[in-house]
Amino acid sequence: SNTRSRLVMGNWKMHGNLAQNATLLAGLCAAPRSASGALLAVCVPFPYLAQAAEALKGTTISWGAQDISAQAQGAFTGEVSGSMLSDFGCRWALVGHSERRSLHGETDQLVADKAQAALASGITPVVCVGESLAERDAGQAVAVITRQLAPILALGADAVKKMVVAYEPVWAIGTGRTASPEQAQEVHAAIRAALAAAGAGNIQILYGGSVKASNAASLFAMPDIDGALVGGASLVAEDFVAIAA
Numbered sequence: 001s002n003t004r005s006r007l008v009m010g011n012w013k014m015h016g017n018l019a020q021n022a023t024l025l026a027g028l029c030a031a032p033r034s035a036s037g038a039l040l041a042v043c044v045p046f047p048y049l050a051q052a053a054e055a056l057k058g059t060t061i062s063w064g065a066q067d068i069s070a071q072a073q074g075a076f077t078g079e080v081s082g083s084m085l086s087d088f089g090c091r092w093a094l095v096g097h098s099e100r101r102s103l104h105g106e107t108d109q110l111v112a113d114k115a116q117a118a119l120a121s122g123i124t125p126v127v128c129v130g131e132s133l134a135e136r137d138a139g140q141a142v143a144v145i146t147r148q149l150a151p152i153l154a155l156g157a158d159a160v161k162k163m164v165v166a167y168e169p170v171w172a173i174g175t176g177r178t179a180s181p182e183q184a185q186e187v188h189a190a191i192r193a194a195l196a197a198a199g200a201g202n203i204q205i206l207y208g209g210s211v212k213a214s215n216a217a218s219l220f221a222m223p224d225i226d227g228a229l230v231g232g233a234s235l236v237a238e239d240f241v242a243i244a245a
């Protein structure tokens with residue numbers, strides 16, 4: 001806990017359909033606002049951005065995409081540009097989620113290019129970083145994250161100040177095995193130090209990896225954890241809202 005505002009962001013991944021989304025979005029709109037003052041956001045699959053924009057209009061809940069092209073426009077079949085997203089009023093774009101890095105071969109430099117493309121369209125990139133279990137066991141967690149962040153920090157303080165970072169240890173994503181608050185805080189502090197050295201020490205750093213209502217409060221009590229990026233528990237309105245309670 002600290003003076004930075006709290007952000008609880010859902011990542012629906014490739015789940016949902018029009019009917020299920022309508023139920024989920026209506027549930028989010030109907031939920032009482034959290035006493036903590038946390039801001040809620042959802043990152044939805046591209047085809048449902050317009051549905052989310054419509055359903056969340058006039059609420060404090062914002063929405064974003066799960067990816068963004070590094071390119072502005074052109075012959076890039078299947079890609080979605082920042083200007084297309086901002087056309088709908090998109091506020092956020094995840095970049096470098098571990099599933100994009102591992103399943104789609106996204107490099108640290110590509111992730112930084114995507115973050116830069118988001119900023120160029122007025123979209124806040126949520127830069128996801130995190131080590132694998134093997135890397136953690138080898139004592140390499142902070143080294144891996146430092147490497148992942150290097151091309152991001154090279155974009156300069158003015159750019160980084162407009163970003164959000166999400167620390168998501170790969171071994172904690174979708175596994176039910178969350179990092180302990182102390183494990184997460186240790187890495188968050190290292191990320192904060194790297195950001196501070198680059199002139200952007202006060203941006204929000206979210207934790208992600210099997211966050212649910214029962215473990216959120218102890219994570220949020222840590223000095224450098226400013227909110228959460230939530231996968232599985234973001235698919236049921238009551239579960240998601242309870243994380244921000």
Ligand code: PEP
Pocket residue numbers: 011168172173174175176208209210211229230231232233
């Ligand atoms: C994620 O994929 O960003 C995530 C944190 O997933 P989960 O909450 O399901 O572990």
